[in-house]
Amino acid sequence: xxxxxxxxxxxxxxxxxxxxxxxxxxxxxxxxxxxxxxxxxxxxxxxxxxxxxxxxxxxxxxxxxxxxxxxxxxxxxxxxxxxxxxxxxxxxxxxxxxxxxxxxxxxxxxxxxxxxxxxxxxxxxxxxxxxxxxxxxxxxxxxxxxxxxxxxxxxxxxxxxxxxxxxxxxxxxxxxxxxxxxxxxxxxxxxxxxxxxxxxxxxxxxxxxxxxxxxxxxxxxxxxxxxxxxxxxxxxxxxxxxxxxxxxxxxxxxxxxxxxxxxxxxxxxxxxxxxxxxxxxxxxxxxxxxxxxxxxxxxxxxxxxxxxxxxxxxxxxxxxxxxxxxxxxxxx
Amino acid sequence: xxxxxxxxxxxxxxxxxxxxxxxxxxxxxxxxxxxxxxxxxxxxxxxxxxxxxxxxxxxxxxxxxxxxxxxxxxxxxxxxxxxxxxxxxxxxxxxxxxxxxxxxxxxxxxxxxxxxxxxxxxxxxxxxxxxxxxxxxxxxxxxxxxxxxxxxxxxxxxxxxxxxxxxxxxxxxxxxxxxxxxxxxxxxxxxxxxxxxxxxxxxxxxxxxxxxxxxxxxxxxxxxxxxxxxxxxxxxxxxxxxxxxxxxxxxxxxxxxxxxxxxxxxxxxxxxxxxxxxxxxxxxxxxxxxxxxxxxxxxxxxxxxxxxxxxxxxxxxxxxxxxxxxxxxxxxxxxxxxxxxxxxxxxxxxxxxxxxxxxxxxxxxxxxxxxxxxxxxxxxxxxxxxxxxxxxxxxxxxxxxxxxxxxxxxxxxxxxxxxxxxxxxxxxxxxxxxxxxxxxxxxxxxxxxxxxxxxxxxxxxxxxxxxxxxxxxxxxxxxxxxxxxxxxxxxxxxxxxxxxxxxxxxxxxxxxxxxxxxxxxxxxxxxxxxxxxxxxxxxxxxxxxxxxxxxxxxxxxxxxxxxxxxxxxxxxxxxxxxxxxxxxxxxxxxxxxxxxxxx
Numbered sequence: 001x002x003x004x005x006x007x008x009x010x011x012x013x014x015x016x017x018x019x020x021x022x023x024x025x026x027x028x029x030x031x032x033x034x035x036x037x038x039x040x041x042x043x044x045x046x047x048x049x050x051x052x053x054x055x056x057x058x059x060x061x062x063x064x065x066x067x068x069x070x071x072x073x074x075x076x077x078x079x080x081x082x083x084x085x086x087x088x089x090x091x092x093x094x095x096x097x098x099x100x101x102x103x104x105x106x107x108x109x110x111x112x113x114x115x116x117x118x119x120x121x122x123x124x125x126x127x128x129x130x131x132x133x134x135x136x137x138x139x140x141x142x143x144x145x146x147x148x149x150x151x152x153x154x155x156x157x158x159x160x161x162x163x164x165x166x167x168x169x170x171x172x173x174x175x176x177x178x179x180x181x182x183x184x185x186x187x188x189x190x191x192x193x194x195x196x197x198x199x200x201x202x203x204x205x206x207x208x209x210x211x212x213x214x215x216x217x218x219x220x221x222x223x224x225x226x227x228x229x230x231x232x233x234x235x236x237x238x239x240x241x242x243x244x245x246x247x248x249x250x251x252x253x254x255x256x257x258x259x260x261x262x263x264x265x266x267x268x269x270x271x272x273x274x275x276x277x278x279x280x281x282x283x284x285x286x287x288x289x290x291x292x293x294x295x296x297x298x299x300x301x302x303x304x305x306x307x308x309x310x311x312x313x314x315x316x317x318x319x320x321x322x323x324x325x326x327x328x329x330x331x332x
Numbered sequence: 333x334x335x336x337x338x339x340x341x342x343x344x345x346x347x348x349x350x351x352x353x354x355x356x357x358x359x360x361x362x363x364x365x366x367x368x369x370x371x372x373x374x375x376x377x378x379x380x381x382x383x384x385x386x387x388x389x390x391x392x393x394x395x396x397x398x399x400x401x402x403x404x405x406x407x408x409x410x411x412x413x414x415x416x417x418x419x420x421x422x423x424x425x426x427x428x429x430x431x432x433x434x435x436x437x438x439x440x441x442x443x444x445x446x447x448x449x450x451x452x453x454x455x456x457x458x459x460x461x462x463x464x465x466x467x468x469x470x471x472x473x474x475x476x477x478x479x480x481x482x483x484x485x486x487x488x489x490x491x492x493x494x495x496x497x498x499x500x501x502x503x504x505x506x507x508x509x510x511x512x513x514x515x516x517x518x519x520x521x522x523x524x525x526x527x528x529x530x531x532x533x534x535x536x537x538x539x540x541x542x543x544x545x546x547x548x549x550x551x552x553x554x555x556x557x558x559x560x561x562x563x564x565x566x567x568x569x570x571x572x573x574x575x576x577x578x579x580x581x582x583x584x585x586x587x588x589x590x591x592x593x594x595x596x597x598x599x600x601x602x603x604x605x606x607x608x609x610x611x612x613x614x615x616x617x618x619x620x621x622x623x624x625x626x627x628x629x630x631x632x633x634x635x636x637x638x639x640x641x642x643x644x645x646x647x648x649x650x651x652x653x654x655x656x657x658x659x660x661x662x663x664x665x666x667x668x669x670x671x672x673x674x675x676x677x678x679x680x681x682x683x684x685x686x687x688x689x690x691x692x693x694x695x696x697x698x699x700x701x702x703x704x705x706x707x708x709x710x711x712x713x714x715x716x717x718x719x720x721x722x723x724x725x726x727x728x729x730x731x732x733x734x735x736x737x738x739x740x741x742x743x744x745x746x747x748x749x750x751x752x753x754x755x756x757x758x759x760x761x762x763x764x765x766x767x768x769x770x771x772x773x774x775x776x777x778x779x780x781x782x783x784x785x786x787x788x789x790x791x792x793x794x795x796x797x798x799x800x801x802x803x804x805x806x807x808x809x810x811x812x813x814x815x816x817x818x819x820x821x822x823x824x825x826x827x828x829x830x831x832x833x834x835x836x837x838x839x840x841x842x843x844x845x846x847x848x849x850x851x852x853x854x855x856x857x858x859x860x861x862x863x864x865x866x867x868x869x870x871x872x873x874x875x876x877x878x879x880x881x882x883x884x885x886x887x888x889x890x891x892x893x894x895x896x897x898x899x900x901x902x903x904x905x906x907x908x909x910x911x912x913x914x915x916x917x918x919x920x921x922x923x924x925x926x927x928x929x930x931x
Contacts, residue, residue, distance in 0.1 A: 036462040036463065064460055087463060102492040102493060105506075106506035110463065110647075154715075
């Protein structure tokens with residue numbers, strides 16, 4: 001509860017100002033005692049400066065189950081654009097978190113992931129258990145875009161290609177999918193396994209994709225999703241909820257999942273080693289590499305908040321949000 | 333994922349004298365004329381509201397009653413302004429409906445300060461929508477009414493940033509959608525003794541306060557629909573199972589469920605119950621149609637009621653998002669026995685089959701189950717991670733992963749019911765959670781005899797229950813079972829036959845026993861090949877092979893032919909949006925396409 005007491009002091013006072021600066025965002029899905037309708041500790045969106053140690057501030061609704069966050073520093077409306085993927089829809093702020101609006105209706109629920117097209121911030125995609133939805137007008141109107149995803153509507157992540165906005169990838173219970181027409185239609189990629197929990201793309205080599213799966217480990221493709229190879233060297237676990245590339249050196253990858261702690265690869269995913277010194281919760285749902293400092297890594301745990309490493313994952317220390325089930329991290 | 337309810341017993345403290353007084357008014361309803369019914373109803377409604385005159389800290393409902401009755405308005409203002417819902421809002425949809433209900437009862441009577449406090453709360457407190465059908469019913473009904481009240485406000489005046497019109501349209505669309513699917517393919521959170529109250533409150537407020545005549549009519553018609561659904565499965569103030577959701581211990585103490593409070597209020601059945609759940613109903617102008625009251629209370633002839641409902645949205649591992657649920661029940665004046673077809677139809681709180689009877693409250697039931705749990709089951713229905721979800725669920729529903737729990741769905745359980753005979757079969761995979769089945773037998777049974785024939789013969793007042801285990805078993809009395817008896821069998825290929833009769837039907841208990849001894853099931857119990865043949869006390873030949881072959885007198889039983897309602901009292905075809913209620917020479921039709929009620 002310590003972090004809550006601290007954040008209450010600063011809530012709504014500095015939030016807007018701080019949100020205009022570089023920040024780490026944590027989407028808190030739940031806490032250990034969360035009950036809909038009950039008296040719950042705060043959930044939703046938290047953020048901090050890298051120098052804030054274990055101090056976090058909160059923005060938006062305090063009792064919402066948030067699974068994802070997307071941030072765009074510059075957009076046509078001026079201020080920082082934020083989207084939350086939440087149980088009760090998509091929340092949008094166009095002023096850096098000072099005010100929020102739920103921009104979806106009753107049809108959109110249990111949103112798992114939100115992604116802004118990096119080249120057109122009016123285009124937003126969300127992954128839900130009911131399919132992919134897309135907005136082309138900055139979140140005001142949403143349309144289901146699940147043609148080709150009939151084998152499983154449960155979409156857990158969705159990303160836009162780093163080069164071509166017409167190419168979109170998503171992970172589903174059935175497998176990994178690609179769209180070459182901005183989500184109008186989807187095709188299953190060559191991955192043979194299902195239960196894909198997350199998909200990531202190498203920022204330097206767009207043909208390189210990585211997925212984390214439920215029970216089937218980590219797979220990597222170097223040809224845009226045609227051929228996939230399971231990466232087992234050094235991997236003792238099978239369920240991975242997050243795989244990320246270091247934005248400075250994409251030969252470095254991090255992965256985490258069910259009781260995995262953090263895995264790190266320095267050879268483009270060919271081999272992995274666990275690097276958990278200081279991690280007290282080994283269920284890791286999201287990892288983020290600070291784009292300003294490759295050695296600063298954040299790991300989101302499912303039940304004990306956020307951990308931070310300042311030495312490329314060699315050592316970890318608690319970074320706040322005690323007891324929180326942190327579903328996603330983002331750094332801007 | 334989880335839910336919060338306040339207990340039906342919450343307001344019991346200090347009201348025992350009132351309870352005694354009310355018990356003279358209406359312990360068990362006799363069949364009544366309309367005038368008699370309405371007079372008795374008013375007494376029961378008053379019994380629900382008077383509680384808030386005597387409670388020391390009546391909270392927001394103390395204000396609601398005073399506003400509704402247009403008295404003590406200064407007191408009502410004070411209660412409202414100082415209640416936790418205004419001073420420290422929390423509770424999401426459980427906050428929304430009492431707050432808007434109180435506001436609407438007090439509108440034009442409350443002080444400007446009180447009205448402003450309520451309005452401000454809808455701006456500054458952000459209730460979560462939740463993830464269950466009852467959550468959404470409460471959320472959207474409340475939001476609809478609030479948006480109707482405060483029109484033309486910009487998003488900055490609402491907790492969710494949407495304008496009044498956006499909120500109104502969103503809520504309206506969802507409510508119409510929910511009513512549509514309920515009246516075409518069935519309710520998802522169906523026949524729930526513990527969640528009926530949530531729907532009743534949401535629809536009561538719509539029926540009472542919606543400005544839009546069409547929405548007001550929808551609210552009224554859904555009240556009729558929900559109460560008719562209850563009426564055809566009700567006995568002595570209790571719902572007859574199976575159920576989509578029920579809590580423990582209400583599953584073996586049926587009177588604890590919130591539905592019993594509504595049975596008392598509207599049907600006059602069961603014992604007097606004062607409950608916060610029924611307050612908004614007791615204050616409303618809605619009156620139960622006489623035909624529904626007659627259906628609920630006339631148990632002069634045994635009847636079969638068949639219903640089709642739907643499974644709640646399946647998110648993973650699905651071929652179909654809302655497969656059908658088939659419910660069968662048989663109800664007499666003494667007992668009711670009902671069943672769902674079995675399998676995973678609802679996560680966590682399913683009650684697949686059970687016998688309930690008038691004798692021996694509070695533990696007036698016998699039932700069985702396979703206490704199953706798994707991340708797979710939870711992942712079917714919830715979006716969180718399969719491997720960590722069990723721990724999440726257990727944090728609020730602590731019995732979920734317990735071998736001894738009394739509510740459960742199981743993929744290894746199926747039922748076959750014909751009138752007052754139920755066959756339950758299990759083909760449990762080795763290594764699954766709980767490699768055993770359990771049966772609940774209350775301690776207050778007058779007789780519980782293990783007969784050399786293999787039948788367990790039980791007497792509960794004028795109700796007789798025979799239970800024939802197909803495998804060896806043992807009796808247990810676990811600490812948490814409150815001295816009731818637990819039949820446990822560790823055989824994975826398993827099952828039992830249950831016969832229920834009353835004194836009226838077969839005469840003495842001894843005669844019932846003699847009949848049972850002449851009717852012994854024959855079973856095949858091998859992995860992948862579990863079946864039973866049985867000829868009922870009526871002489872009907874039942875053959876049941878796990879999981880889905882059900883033969884009655886040589887003909888296959890087609891569950892797929894089930895209608896939404898099919899009984900002497902209620903009829904509704906799948907997709908029809910129309911419920912026809914029949915009682916003697918009277919008929920009432922709820923036509924949701926036309927939004928009409930025809931009598």
